[in-house]
Amino acid sequence: MLFLRRFYSKSGRIAQILKTNKPGDSLAIQGWIKNVRRLKNNTFLDINDGSTSSRFQVVVPRTPENQHLAPGSVIAAVGKIQVAPNGSFELHANQVEMLAEGRLQEGYPFSPKQKHPPEYVREHLHLRSRVDFVAAQMRVRHKAQKAIHDYMDDQDFVQINTPLLTTNDCEGAGEVFRVQPDSQDLLKQMNRPNIPMEQSYFDSKVFLSVSGQLHLEAMTYGLGKTYTLSPAFRAENSKSPLHLAEFYMFEAELAHLEEMEKLAQFIEQMLKSVTNRLLETSGEDLSFCQRNSNSNSDLPWLQVPWKIMSYDEALQVLQENKDSLKTPISLNEGFSKDQELFLVAHCGAPVFVVDWPAQQKPFYMKVSRSNPNRVHALDLLMPAVGELCGGSLRESDPAILKSHPHLPKDLEWYVDLRKYGGVPTGGFGMGFERYLQLVTGVKNIRDVIPFPRYPHSCKM
């Protein structure tokens, strides 16, 4: 039996078999038993090997020695591909070997026949990948990252691993995590004069990055087009289904960018191209995730041109419809999610809101030369999730940057970037998990990341 398994060990995994094999092919598969049905002559096993959300049936003769096959166990099966009455491929196995026992009755939290709510599944984080919708979600996440890397490489961008340890807190929001060695001995051993003990390792206060943008900009002045798809961290006390303490940001910077319309065009083309690619590589897993979260499986925003409107226009639309809004309009704080979704519905398409009041946006955004109260910023608003991307032209004039009232201290280096060959640049950032929520329809961000970290929860 062992011999047979090894002999066949080159055979593909189930996803591959479904695509490339044909009836009559002899092969072996290995996987977890998801379900067992025993009829008079045969036992029917649903097998999953992690490669697909499709069920794959293995038919084995009902013999005493196959009587112990149970959900959760891992088997190797050798046999021939046949077409089942429903048209699917199935494996008619002449030999089955048990590789490991399921032992699900000994405290396993999931029932193979029951659909558990995501909140319950999340409580058993270390076993969660064995649940079909979580595995499908992880495959989609992988293919979405792959599609982004492929697209950006094709467009000649250089991926930069922006640092996660940093001495600046970027937008100065204050919601940062602080980092220091755990060992008091190490701190003592490394301490230098006039440095507080907890800062001994780096000789300064060090935080976890909230965005890679500023570092990406530094690299853009040598490489022209750069991007990052890196973890970012926020120490917020938020229980929202749209926020995590540790999440991933996709950020890109482009030299020689002088027009907001070009940035909007780039983002629209990139998101449409990446999503179309994802539909090609993960169509089945995407549908599975969408069905599982009871959401709509067509993504109408792929088919229509996206809109651009100014902040003033957007504000006017909201003011004219304020009776339909759940939240009051604020002139100091941007739009609420409810307002963002209203604007998307009003436009019948995703919409870039541009030309924002300067006082609502960070210090690095380019000030309009014709109206210093406005900056060349954009927010991309999408159905279901609201704001998906934020971007801007960056202020290229070192004198204007330097006199900005909110320029953080210790960012002399950032001003320096513009001093020598300060070419116009611009870029954007996108919360990667929010994108995954958009395409899969998953309601809670904690279910689109393998190991969610949020207030009062850092399991494993």
Add this chain to the structure above:
Amino acid sequence: MLFLRRFYSKSGRIAQILKTNKPGDSLAIQGWIKNVRRLKNNTFLDINDGSTSSRFQVVVPRTPENQHLAPGSVIAAVGKIQVAPNGSFELHANQVEMLAEGRLQEGYPFSPKQKHPPEYVREHLHLRSRVDFVAAQMRVRHKAQKAIHDYMDDQDFVQINTPLLTTNDCEGAGEVFRVQPDSQDLLKQMNRPNIPMEQSYFDSKVFLSVSGQLHLEAMTYGLGKTYTLSPAFRAENSKSPLHLAEFYMFEAELAHLEEMEKLAQFIEQMLKSVTNRLLETSGEDLSFCQRNSNSNSDLPWLQVPWKIMSYDEALQVLQENKDSLKTPISLNEGFSKDQELFLVAHCGAPVFVVDWPAQQKPFYMKVSRSNPNRVHALDLLMPAVGELCGGSLRESDPAILKSHPHLPKDLEWYVDLRKYGGVPTGGFGMGFERYLQLVTGVKNIRDVIPFPRYPHSCKM
């Protein structure tokens, strides 16, 4: 002029022009002036746009209005491609527009004509990408990551973003960074009974990950084949040119792995395939980096089969040659870098050292059933860098795991993975920067990562 630049704005970047254009083509380029030579009738500009380490020459008529063109400035040039006397393409420009002034005389730390040592360049981290060898290194780093993602996707692995915030310190080495919110107010606001104040956010002590392996294993039991290419952190007081406080680990896990030889085979094929791909996509940048670090440009290990030897055999080789070694042999601590390089030279090829003494290796490695003092572990030793990969079969028996004297507390979940359907698994980890040092010949690890973090240094 602005009109012309926009009209031509679809033209490729220099790397693309060198590959796809032909003499006589009209086009525009944008980039930084690296060098200026003025002859009687013409001015010769070396232009770099971040896309290649090749110099690209722009020839402009020597006119009074072109007199201000200087290194560091950014220009747009419009003209026709011609072949220079040395056979290279060059652009004969009829129009040149200055997009931003260089102002290098106002404190810029690098001289355009001088080759600065990497230690000096590193002191000016924010401007470093403008130095040719650093830009080349960053492009190589990007293409190496791309090659890894492509290979692993092609082999049907699922990329998992293993968490960077974790409550376990993996191998229990103690050299971990601790994480907590910077805001005392937030800590107070979130504090719960019986939780120390600094742990308020997550209700437990949280560290930065030193390895994604354990989390990756949890995902492997649902997905079958997984990998991660993620940041990892170590709070060591090491000034070594092979260590950083923040670095990248490439780790993979495979279900149904029962033989060390198959793991060694996978690693060898993967590294050869990824490196050959890198030579295809980045040959020029690789040579540039190698020349810049005075290292050998052929990688002879691509051409030969790699060796496997047991720990006992390796020890015997070293003992027979102890007079040639710089460091004494230890029976408790593995090999020194000097000894590793001796073994590689002795074998005339990269070598996998397998079957290690159990007491030298972590708790999760599979104990040999025929000799409980040995574990199924491998170290891959390479020329120049020594150990590049470490891997093992993982202990699949929950009872053996549970009774391991060094099983960290709070890892009940890890034992649980084996309890239900505990299929045999195995995997490896590779320091990504060490791989980059191997292929580029760069001596100091601080020069293969965009923003190096090490003791007493966390700039920007």
